Amino acid sequence: MDTIDAKRRSRNMARIKAKNTKPELILRKYLSANGYKYRIHFNLKGKPDIVFLKKKVAIFVNGCFWHGHGCKVDHTAKSNLDFWNAKISKNKERDILNNKALTSEGWNVFIIWECDIRKNSPETYKDLFNILNDSSTSASTTS
Numbered sequence: 001m002d003t004i005d006a007k008r009r010s011r012n013m014a015r016i017k018a019k020n021t022k023p024e025l026i027l028r029k030y031l032s033a034n035g036y037k038y039r040i041h042f043n044l045k046g047k048p049d050i051v052f053l054k055k056k057v058a059i060f061v062n063g064c065f066w067h068g069h070g071c072k073v074d075h076t077a078k079s080n081l082d083f084w085n086a087k088i089s090k091n092k093e094r095d096i097l098n099n100k101a102l103t104s105e106g107w108n109v110f111i112i113w114e115c116d117i118r119k120n121s122p123e124t125y126k127d128l129f130n131i132l133n134d135s136s137t138s139a140s141t142t143s
């Protein structure tokens with residue numbers, strides 16, 4: 001790995017962190033294609049990428065590298081290991097806290113991994129669609 005590659009890689013990583021990432025767009029397209037209406041960048045703790053207000057479903061699209069998935073896509077950084085490890089474990093901690101906070105407020109939290117989105121298997125969305133399609137799981141307890 002020469003330095004140019006390393007530089008390019010860290011630029012790519014910076015891009016991966018941004019909103020409207022490719023896996024996120026793929027998932028949004030997929031949901032739209034299946035007739036689901038969602039909100040994006042809704043202001044909730046942890047800023048979930050996709051939200052279904054009525055069903056109280058919050059979806060986080062996690063980049064495998066950034067959230068330390070440990071899968072094949074999560075090619076661990078080859079340099080600055082301490083830096084990346086610290087950053088990633090912070091992300092993971094924050095993920096857990098956000099998840100807990102949202103769950104305790106009655107949200108159904110889904111973490112959908114970049115690698116699963118790339119696999120494009122319906123299996124990935126089974127639980128999510130179960131909740132979205134089940135008319136009895138409306139989160140509203142008021143009506």
Ligand SMILES: [Zn+2]
Nearest residue numbers: 064069071115
């Ligand atoms: Zn992964």
